[in-house]
Amino acid sequence: MYDPEVLAAIAAAQADYERRVAEILGQAGGSAAPQRTQSGLPLRALYTPADVAGLAFFSDLGFPGEFPYTRGVRPTGYQTKEWTRRQVVGVGTAEETNQRLRYLMKQGQTGFSVCGMGYANYDSDSEHALGFVGRGGVWIDTLGDMETLLDGIDMRAVTINQIGSSIPIFAMILAVAGERGIPIGELRGTIQNWVTPGGEGEARRGNGSVDLLEFCTRHMPHWNNSSISVRNTRDQGCTAPQEVAFGCFQGAYTLRAALGRGLDLDQVAARISFFLSAENDFLEEVAKYRAMRRLWARLVRDRFGATDPRAWMCRFHVQTSAINLTRQQPLNNIIRSSLHALAAALGGAQSMSVNSFDEVLSIPTVAAATLSLRTQQIIACESGVTKVMDPLGGSFCIEALTAQVEEAARALLGELEAMPDRDAFDAMDEMTREEAFRRQQAIDRGEMKVVGVNCFTDGPEEDAAGQPRIEALRYDPGCRDKQIGRLREARARRDPGRAEAASRRLAEAYRAKDNIVPPMIEAVGAYLSIGEISRIREEALGEPFVPTTWNFGR
Secondary structure: OOOHHHHHHHHHHHHHHHHHHHHHHHHOOOOOOOEEOOOOOEEOOOOOHHHHOOOOHHHHHOOOOOOOOOOOOOOOOOOOOOOEEOOOEOOOOHHHHHHHHHHHHHOOOOEEEEOOOOOEOOOOOOHHHOOOOOOOOOOOOOHHHHHHHOOOOOOOOOEEEEOOOOHHHHHHHHHHHHHOOOOHHHOOEEEOOOOOOOOOOOOOOOOHHHHHHHHHHHHOOOEEOEEEEOHHHHHHOOOHHHHHHHHHHHHHHHHHHHHHOOOOHHHHHOOEEEEEEEOOOHHHHHHHHHHHHHHHHHHHHHHOOOOOHHHHOOEEEEEEOOOOOOOOOOOHHHHHHHHHHHHHHHOOOOEEEOOOOOOOOOOOOHHHHHHHHHHHHHHHHHOOHHHOOOOOOOOHHHHHHHHHHHHHHHHHHHHHHOOOHHHHHHHHHHHHHHHHHHHHHHHHOOOOOOEOOOEOOOOOOEOOOOOEOOOOOOOOOHHHHHHHHHHHHHHHHOOHHHHHHHHHHHHHHHHHOOOOHHHHHHHHHOOOOHHHHHHHHHHHHOOOOOOEOOOOOO
């Protein structure tokens, strides 16, 4: 992209410049020791065209909305469509969560995302639910809870993000749409779903993840069949290149499972999305999003042979980092999450959720949740970054880091693909644990500075005992009693004959290893509860009861 003679001259001048800077630093008692990103990638103190000498404009960058999508998946960026503001909600019972959700939508939230739905495979009146109901998300027992949760929410106007891959919860969403006369083919949304190794092959009949993928592909053209979450892995400690590599590996694994079911590659790939994190290292994070778009586009087009440009696009939701939020001086978390959100915007996210500053203390208060929404709105409306498409594109530093992240991720992806399936998934877990340990050691030694934790530890928002002077939302132990009352009411008012017939059909489908989604819609429509559905599955398949699972229905 640059004249070789010019590049040679710049490189020579840069070397001379760096020598002079080293001398000045030495005289001042400083050091020109090399720096690294949070993920350990080498950083230069100054970048020039010599650092991007191998960059080819059309094949590596191009224009927004064109292959390889380094600069974004839309030709108009945010000028015609801003990112969806999809704050995560989930507090107490369905009534309380609905109130919070409707409030935030009045304040400008534009998407639906509720946590806690279907995470357990038992009901609120089970002994295993003691201490869980009302904590860390909304508890859903039956379709009645979902009807309450979606009350007043225009399912045609908003996109729905289902956190977790619970098939009963997914069926409840579709059942509510059916009650309202909305064809499921008109629904727009996403389910967090991806395929993991199974005993009989990932495309086998009876694999709930592939059932979801198949059902969405065949019947819901506007619904993302798979939202591959590597954000949670990042929050456990993995690096930026690992986040990219893990996501691409799991995406490719899911595509192969779809092909094993005989699904159309272009249709499936066009509806795969990713769930990514935003970390503290601002420049590396912006580069990460750009690198992942480029790597995924090349993987899907060149490796899998997809021909539809929509299938090449890496579309992603970003939730700001939780691992970086601190109980110490919690108001500092406002600044951290703001920087995370800005990185996501500059990196071209399609939707975003900004963590509330008080999440380390409790379920977010209304004031904190509103402030997180306002953070997104200020970035979108006041910062000016949405007026320019890929505003950091062309920065010598950003382009060099983008190439570094992509190169490191590509190498790791190759290592994972060379392993047997189960070994690769185990390796990703082990790498994440190792990086989490390395990160914590760096914090403990003071090598990674965390304001309020290992430096600048005196904060005005803490009292003499070191406790934050922040009013946290307190847990209401009466949540479980209210929820049990709702569950008993739902059981009492349902049609026993319809419930029994739906139970039989669901059990038959499990035993026959049919696609489980259609009979699940019938089951939740008959107001079978999550716990009852779980027991039907266990009896039909001869599986033991497991008190808690985060991937129910697979």
